Structure formats: structure tokens, C-alpha cells
Amino acid sequence: MRAFRLLPLLALTGLVLLAAPASAAAAAPAPAAAAQDSGDAKIIDFDYAPRHLTVEAGTTVTWSNTGQRPHTATDRGGTFDTKPIAPGASAKVTLSTPGTYFYFCRINPAKMNGVLTVEPGADDARTARVQAVDEGFTGDKLRFDPAKLSVTAGTTLLVANVGGKPHTLTADDGSFDTGIVEPGAEGGRFAGKNASVTLNQAGTFKFHCEIHPAAMKGVVTVTGEAAAGGPAQASAGPREVDVGAVDFGFEPNDASVAAGGKVRVTNKGKAPHTFTLDDVALDSGTIDPGSSADLTAPDAPGSYSYRCTIHPAKMRGVLVVLGRDTEDPNAKAAAPPPAAAASGGGGGGTSAGVTAFVLATAVVAAFLGGIGLSAFALRRRAAT
Amino acid sequence: MDIVELLNDLTGGQLLLWKVLLTSVIFACAGLQVMLAARFYEASTVPPISTGAASRTHRLNGKLTVTLAVVVGLSCLIGPAGPTSPTRVLLHSVFGSLVFALLAAKYTALKLRPAWGRYLPWIGSGLFLTFAAIWATTVADYVTAR
Numbered sequence: 001m002r003a004f005r006l007l008p009l010l011a012l013t014g015l016v017l018l019a020a021p022a023s024a025a026a027a028a029p030a031p032a033a034a035a036q037d038s039g040d041a042k043i044i045d046f047d048y049a050p051r052h053l054t055v056e057a058g059t060t061v062t063w064s065n066t067g068q069r070p071h072t073a074t075d076r077g078g079t080f081d082t083k084p085i086a087p088g089a090s091a092k093v094t095l096s097t098p099g100t101y102f103y104f105c106r107i108n109p110a111k112m113n114g115v116l117t118v119e120p121g122a123d124d125a126r127t128a129r130v131q132a133v134d135e136g137f138t139g140d141k142l143r144f145d146p147a148k149l150s151v152t153a154g155t156t157l158l159v160a161n162v163g164g165k166p167h168t169l170t171a172d173d174g175s176f177d178t179g180i181v182e183p184g185a186e187g188g189r190f191a192g193k194n195a196s197v198t199l200n201q202a203g204t205f206k207f208h209c210e211i212h213p214a215a216m217k218g219v220v221t222v223t224g225e226a227a228a229g230g231p232a233q234a235s236a237g238p239r240e241v242d243v244g245a246v247d248f249g250f251e252p253n254d255a256s257v258a259a260g261g262k263v264r265v266t267n268k269g270k271a272p273h274t275f276t277l278d279d280v281a282l283d284s285g286t287i288d289p290g291s292s293a294d295l296t297a298p299d300a301p302g303s304y305s306y307r308c309t310i311h312p313a314k315m316r317g318v319l320v321v322l323g324r325d326t327e328d329p330n331a332k333a334a335a336p337p338p339a340a341a342a343s344g345g346g347g348g349g350t351s352a353g354v355t356a357f358v359l360a361t362a363v364v365a366a367f368l369g370g371i372g373l374s375a376f377a378l379r380r381r382a383a384t
Numbered sequence: 385m386d387i388v389e390l391l392n393d394l395t396g397g398q399l400l401l402w403k404v405l406l407t408s409v410i411f412a413c414a415g416l417q418v419m420l421a422a423r424f425y426e427a428s429t430v431p432p433i434s435t436g437a438a439s440r441t442h443r444l445n446g447k448l449t450v451t452l453a454v455v456v457g458l459s460c461l462i463g464p465a466g467p468t469s470p471t472r473v474l475l476h477s478v479f480g481s482l483v484f485a486l487l488a489a490k491y492t493a494l495k496l497r498p499a500w501g502r503y504l505p506w507i508g509s510g511l512f513l514t515f516a517a518i519w520a521t522t523v524a525d526y527v528t529a530r
Contacts, residue, residue: 068401358408361411362412364412369419372418372420372428373512376509379425
């Protein structure tokens with residue numbers, strides 16, 4: 001009985017003892033966990049299990065959402081995005097570029113962060129990923145990841161900005177330069193951009209970030225000679241994409257196209273519209289109903305938000321410009337299986353039940369607590 | 385084994401749902417605590433039971449409430465906790481910490497400083513209101529976001 005009386009005190013003591021290490025563990029963006037070779041990962045509310053997954057290049061990673069809310073697995077460097085995965089559903093992404101991928105849930109970017117390590121497979125990938133890391137939203141240090149790498153001539157370096165600041169990857173001798181790779185919006189809260197350079201000349205090249213030259217340095221060793229025919233194809237993405245402007249939205253509002261590809265915008269509505277990129281000087285001008293406009297996509301791979309300047313509140317979208325071996329988020333996202341959709345429908349009933357329960361308990365709490373608080377207040381008033 | 389994964393497995397993949405339900409139960413228990421306290425302080429005649437029975441029920445219900453609060457609080461610290469952003473999470477963390485600060489004050493008044501007993505109604509009322517704030521910054525968000 002005495003032990004029972006002490007239960008709250010014991011529990012409080014346990015809480016205090018556990019709070020410090022637990023908080024530290026929770027604050028870490030992606031603690032190193034046991035790496036796995038499997039391409040399967042679970043999403044739970046609000047975490048990835050495992051948080052650190054290691055696979056071979058060419059592996060298809062499947063994220064299964066076992067939680068109660070929709071989540072995404074989104075590359076902080078902007079090369080893949082599963083789009084929201086409904087509870088019970090899953091999404092697959094095939095990763096062909098070796099390197100480290102910081103990924104996160106763009107619905108819960110503060111809570112859900114994971115690390116995916118793609119190791120070179122049996123085949124020569126001819127693409128390698130380098131992450132530009134800063135404190136951004138993961139609290140990391142300024143650095144390139146990896147800072148030292150060895151590739152064969154003709155390999156393309158995909159430079160992904162996974163931080164909250166702009167970066168470049170520039171050869172000390174000026175032989176290659178990505179230009180500025182923009183970070184994700186809101187200081188890295190959202191996915192950043194990426195850029196690529198192809199290394200054809202053998203040798204050892206030191207590189208740095210033009211914006212953070214003291215902290216961000218690295219070296220790449222290029223071996224062999226470039227394959228005949230020069231660098232591989234610029235992009236696996238479609239050379240042309242059609243976007244419809246309707247009253248009032250874009251169809252689709254998340255299109256993908258190869259770098260430098262053609263974007264044809266057709267106004268299928270009754271009101272005039274425009275197709276205007278937010279951050280790049282690319283604007284269709286006013287497109288009258290029934291008319292079309294052709295635009296040339298930017299050369300730099302990345303995600304570009306666009307809008308209709310006449311109806312900016314309603315008409316927005318994202319154009320993904322695909323670089324070489326850049327995963328196409330619009331093509332790779334797996335549709336939820338019918339079973340998942342069915343369970344989602346069942347979840348609606350559960351959701352309504354939960355809502356009713358929590359609201360009912362809140363009303364009860366307010367009622368009971370209100371009686372007590374009122375009684376104390378009235379007694380105090382009577383006493384004075 | 386990862387603790388978050390363990391908790392998730394224990395709750396059948398519905399850790400968040402269980403936390404929401406328990407938080408609501410804790411809130412209701414906190415309301416009952418205030419009402420019972422008002423009864424055994426003879427500030428109220430509701431519920432119509434003796435002050436002794438109200439006191440005993442208050443203690444039992446208090447132990448249950450604190451135990452549940454510790455369980456939920458631990459799962460918050462170990463599991464979904466993260467950076468103090470957005471503001472809702474920051475406020476939730478502040479109120480969550482405040483609950484245990486108030487509980488510490490209450491136990492101090494009960495066990496170590498009997499003279500502080502006159503502050504117990506204030507501390508208890510503060511606890512109830514803090515539980516209300518926690519409920520508002522977590523359960524309300526969960527329900528409205530679904």
C-alpha cells in the first residue's frame with residue numbers, strides 16, 4: 001500500500017532521469033541506427049523505422065505508412081518525393097545514384113527525418129551524389145557529404161542542397177561549378193534544390209563552396225577517361241510536357257520535364273491565365289481561353305513553383321526539371337492500393353469516433369473542472 | 385530495440401491515437417480532481433458525498449492521473465518530440481513541463497511544507513488549467529488536422 005502511495009513520486013523521478021537523454025535523442029535529426037540491407041521501411045507517427053537505411057544502387061525502397069496520418073518520404077535535396085502516403089498505403093522509390101540522402105516528411109518536417117545510404121551497385125552508376133549540408137533544419141555542420149570521393153571519368157556529380165543556405169560546388173581551379181544551388185524554403189524546412197556537373201577530365205580536383213569556402217571543402221578524384229560520346233544523356237525525363245490551365249487550377253499541378261525541355265500550357269478555361277515561375281524569369285504572359293503557349297524549361301535541375309499571376313491564390317503548381325539520373329517524383333510515386341483506400345474509408349469512422357470521444361471528454365472535463373473552479377472562486381469571494 | 389518502435393508495436397501502430405485518447409482521459413480526470421477538491425474543502429456540495437469520501441477519491445484519482453500523465457509525457461519525450469517548432473509544439477512542451485513543475489510544488493506542499501497548504505487550491509486549479517492547455521495544443525490539433 002505504501003509503495004502504491006509512492007507510485008507518483010517514483011514515476012516523477014523516473015521521468016526526470018529519463019528526460020535528459022530522451023530529449024537529446026529526440027532532438028538529433030537522425031541518430032545513427034543499425035543499417036539494413038532491406039529496401040523496406042516503415043513510417044510511423046511520427047518517425048521512420050529504421051531511420052537509417054542502407055541499400056545498393058538500383059534498389060527500390062518501399063515506405064509503408066503504419067501510422068494514423070499521411071506522411072511523405074521526401075529527399076531534402078529535391079530528387080524524390082513520394083507525395084503523401086495515406087495510412088495503410090505504401091510508396092516506392094528506386095534509387096540509382098549512390099550517396100547519402102537526408103530525407104524527411106514534408107508534412108511533419110520538424111519531427112520526421114531519416115537517412116538513406118545508397119551504396120554503389122555492381123554496375124557503374126556514372127552518377128554520384130554529394131550533399132551540401134548545413135545547420136538548416138537538421139542542425140548539422142557546414143560540410144560536403146562526402147567530402148572525399150573517387151569517380152570514373154564521365155560521371156555526373158549530383159549536388160543536392162539539403163540545408164537551409166545557398167551553396168555551390170566549385171572546383172578550386174574553376175574547371176567545374178554548379179552555380180548557386182538554392183536551399184529549401186524557410187531555412188531548409190522544405191526540400192532544397194539540386195544541380196549537376198559532369199566530370200570528363202581525369203585528375204584530382206579540390207572543390208569548395210563559394211559561399212562558405214572556409215568550412216566547405218572537398219576533393220574528387222576522377223580516374224580513367226570519359227566514355228566515347230561524352231557524358232551520358234542529360235536527363236531521363238520527358239522532353240515535353242503538357243499543362244492545362246482550367247478555371248481555376250493547373251492540370252497537372254506537378255509536372256516533370258527534362259532540363260531545357262518544352263512546356264506547353266493550354267488554357268482550357270473561360271478566363272485568361274498565365275504560367276509564371278516564382279523564382280525564375282519564365283512567364284507565358286496572358287494566355288487567352290483556347291490558346292496555348294510554349295515555354296522552355298530551365299536548364300538547371302530542380303523544383304520550380306509556378307502560379308497564374310491573374311489567379312495566384314488558386315492556381316499554383318510545381319514543375320520538376322529533371323537532371324541526369326534524377327528521380328522523377330511524379331513518376332515514382334506509387335498510387336495507394338485499393339485495399340489501402342478501403343481501409344482509409346474505414347478510418348473515417350474511427351476518426352469520427354475518436355473526435356466524438358475526445359470532445360465528449362473535454363466537455364466533461366470542462367464541466368467538472370468548472371464546478372470546482374467556480375466553487376473555489378465563490379468561496380474566496382464570500383471570505384473577502 | 386528502438387523505443388519508439390516498441391511503443392508503436394505495443395499500440396498496434398497507433399501510438400498517437402492512444403496518446404490522444406489518454407490525454408483526453410487525463411483532462412477529464414483533472415476536472416474531476418478540482419471538483420472533488422472543492423468538495424472536501426467544503427467550498428461546494430457537489431458531488432453529494434462526504435468530504436472523507438471526496439478526499440479518498442481525490443487521492444485515488446490523482447494517482448491514476450499522474451501515472452497516465454507520466455506515461456504520456458514519457459512517450460512524448462522519447463517519441464515524437466523534436467525541435468520546438470512550430471509554435472504549437474513549443475507551447476505544448478512548455479505546458480507539459482509546467483504540469484510537472486506544479487506537481488512538484490504540490491508534493492512539496494503536501495509532504496515537506498505543510499504551511500503551504502493554503503496554496504493547494506491555487507496549485508490544483510493551475511494544474512487543471514495547464515492540462516486544458518495541453519489538451520488544446522495537442523488533441524485539438526490532432527482532431528482538426530484529420
